[in-house]
Amino acid sequence: MNDIDLAKLFRDLGQLQWVQIAAVIVSAWLSVIAIDRLIPWLSGRLSGRFRLYLMPSLPVFRLFIVVLTIGFLLPLVIKPSLQNFVAILSVAGVAIGFAFKDYVSSVIAGVISIYERPYRPGDWIKIDDAYGELRSVSLRAMRVLTPDDTVVTIPHAKIWDTAIYNDTDGERHLQCVADFYLAPDHDAKVARQVLHDVALTSPFLHIFRPITVIVAEKPRYTHYRLKAYPIDSRDQFQFASDMTVRGKAALHKRSILSANANYPDMLPVDLDD
């Protein structure tokens, strides 16, 4: 399509209904603001099941408003004929294809994520190096708050080619692990029972989920992994810390020493498991 044809698609400046155009744009802008406030407000007052559906639908509402606004604006700025509509959509398609390829890819991925639900607000997710709580989902990207209080914005397009690790998958609970590296010369049965009771007596514990203590013997130490679930996934670090603090105290009381305490010159070298 050449420049002359493209210019003919649009109405003359004098014919444009500026007031109506302004009204449509302002209405759309106000609607987006209203939706941005209304949906989180509603979500905060609904039970978990409805909240899980409502919050992720925010981008869809926004997209709907954008499409509706374009639908209203097009007849106001171009001459209303089928050929003109096809032409302008073709031009827009080509422009978007080149200029906003990644943006549109993220938007489409965002819409798909609503239905596939690889993540939802409130989930604890890991994408590439970013791990944290998914705080919000917008049209193009999601915002993840890491335990270090850093917000990471990740485009939805990541779902096309990146593995997404979801610790909670829409539920409140996730597994926490507290590691203990003990000097090998001890009664493992006692240590295991003590660590089990450490989790069992924590106020953070979600008692309906299992508590597991896994023991692995290493050349220089015995590795205990205490696994349990907190009531609220947001407390995972506090829960792990609580288990660690009380576990250390309880083991120490029973004269079960940590590996480096017993063998100061033989610090474990393969602690990465």
Place this chain on the structure above:
Amino acid sequence: MNEPHTDSAEAEQKPLWRYVPLQQFARPKPSVGETARKGFLGLFWRFRRYSDPDEDALIQGELQRLPETLRDQVTPAPDWTILHTALDDAFHKWLKADRLKADTTADRLSVLIAMPGSGQSEALSHWALSHEVLVLDPPAPEQLLAGADCWLDNLPQDPAIPLVVPTLDHFYLRHIEGLQLIRQLLYWLANWPGRCLLGCSSWAWAYLSKALRVDTLLTNVWTLDALDSERLQIWFSQLAKRHDKKPVNFRQTDNGFFIIPPPSLDEHNTDGKSDAEIKKELWGDWKLSNFLIDLAAYSRGNPAVAWAIWRHSLGQLSEDETEKHDLHDAAETIWVKPWQDLRLPSLPHSAGQSELFVLHTLLLHDGMTALLLSQLLPLSPFEIQRVLTSLGRFGIVEKIQERWQINPLAYHSVRETLDSEGFLVDNPG
């Protein structure tokens, strides 16, 4: 509202206090009106901005506070030895049965679950004393934390004498050192050939069932039947009976409906009229309020909670107001706030994790001292004191002889909040 009726024959036959197997416990249901109101109001409150905590302070509205003397006369503190007969009905034969016939753990060991504040430990101790049964008292919390190994040396040896443990919930602490003794005690009981009746709070039972799976070891579990509206009616009218004084009518302020059917007035029966005729003459076509139905449902059948709310809801009119109402002086009238106008303490919006931890721990252990709380929770003594003081200000907790416990008026609110936040809650209750 219900049609007027006197104490029904059915209510007369139903024992006021009765122990039932845990599976048979049925929580009273609210009235249809209250269900609808809660449905609409729940939606309203959900979408309403949270109130300022000060709005939740206790208020009594237009009703004047009942003088303490009169309040104590018509709602005296429950004497839990009234459970004696119910305990006899449920367990006397079982406890005295031939121990040789009790060959399974379920036959030998029975558990009585009680909702908080329902006076079971006092009742069980009193009952045990009157039946020459050995009572096993718990060690002090300090002993529990120290291991309490020597405490086990004093366990009885003669299985012919039945045992009663009124407070199994005081044999454990949710602390790394606090589970050892109860494990050993339950192991000993499982192998002891004698009979034993164990009392336990519903919250401790819920925790022990999850943590130690005691519900699979102790399967003969009983609980006090829920106090429904009929039972509350009987109980409250029994409590309100006063010697040498006029009988009392309890009427709702908004419509004058009777909370409890008007008492029988034999002294007015001078010309052979029936009781119903006398009541009609005095109070016309009186109607019964749904107040007790809603109270029974709200208190989850818990007598202590129901009694506390009942006591809280009573008031009297000002002298001017009293003159406006043509009240017959055959009975004294005490006014009761409509159910929907009752203001009970509820958790402030500012309550956070520390508050929930403290409340949950208090319920799991049926109350405890601030010092012990600081040993069980990952909170500093200062934080514990701050939380308790703050909760006390809102009427959520109260301190009785150094022990902090949940105010029965706030029990429903606390339980609902803990439940919605994913904490373990009791059942029944």
